[in-house]
Amino acid sequence: MSRSDDIRAAALELFTRRGYEATTMADIGAAVGIRGPSLYKHVASKQDLLAQIMTATMAELLALHQAAVASSDDPTERLRRAAEAHVRYHARHRLEAFVGNREIRSLTEPHRGKVLALRAEYEACFRELIHAGVAAGRFHVTSARLASYAVLDLGMGVATWYREDRELSEDAVVWQYSEFTLRLVGACQPS
């Protein structure tokens, strides 16, 4: 289904640049070289397009997170890898991440609940990771909740300003930001 994929990609691009509400089916059609109504031969609705993008994004993010934290038992190392996965995803798939974060309010109810649940689960994972580090005396923060918000927000910020063609490589950003994360939770000695 190359056509459907093209359409999803075009929609993603437009949702990112203009927002869901400001994007019309005609716009999406034009981006793949057909008229608006023809899109309905490939997708159920505009809303469905958004739902597909957002659920796939959250599922992928969660899967990457699970894989990252499964690779170590050390709290610091687990958080580092989780932060790396988080930042790398937000850099590499910045369109998906951007839309995933900003268009939740445009999702209608059967889907919004699911996406919010996945997001809450993701947030809880980070909070738990930080909590474990604090309990082990490895991190030093007064509020694990606040620290987890901070760490998550760092990644989301990457999705807003990162561009592939800058002087900053993906690896550079990932490395720096996971360093920021560890400093933030007080896991690092100053180098």
Add this chain to the structure above:
Amino acid sequence: MSRSDDIRAAALELFTRRGYEATTMADIGAAVGIRGPSLYKHVASKQDLLAQIMTATMAELLALHQAAVASSDDPTERLRRAAEAHVRYHARHRLEAFVGNREIRSLTEPHRGKVLALRAEYEACFRELIHAGVAAGRFHVTSARLASYAVLDLGMGVATWYREDRELSEDAVVWQYSEFTLRLVGACQPS
């Protein structure tokens, strides 16, 4: 002009919750107890409402920043105060900050340029602050640009999740987050 202020406040609330595109003039009118068309006795247009909100927000943020950094010569103290002002604004005026960050793409051209210029100026201030600290050997980051993005994103994140009625007081968030900022740039010894 209490009425105009009420309208701006209602628009701000709705733009935050539903987004600019998804908010109708009728919605805004209903929020202040009148019909949509009657709003035009008080405001020029929906777009003008957004422009007023966004330019006022950026101007206020910049003014607070200037006041904060003017109060010290020490790089660490200047960054701390700038971060405090940044976070405090994003907590106390979270609606304004939220809309200011998310609806830039809904602003049409005469205004968007101005708001983007103000925002660029604000970002440059932080970058300069961090650069100065690095030059003085007080901060330790490989990229002042990256660090400034991180610091700014932290504040913007606050505007997305902060609520006045939580267990976390404004001061608690401000203090924690400015601590995060200083740790992030490597200005803190681990305590």
Add this chain to the structure above:
DNA sequence: GATCCCGGCTAATGCCCATTAGCCACAGCG
């Protein structure tokens, strides 16, 4: 008391949009 204007209202206006209906070309298959 007449006038004026402020701030409401309802009813257009003109447009845009998502989605549906119904048509057609054509490619692959029998």
Add this chain to the structure above:
DNA sequence: CGCTGTGGCTAATGGGCATTAGCCGGGATC
């Protein structure tokens, strides 16, 4: 060669929206 299904098109449907026009009550001003 005919059939069928795929994927395009245009036209219609039904609705919503920002904005404008034009009306009106009522309080302030003279």
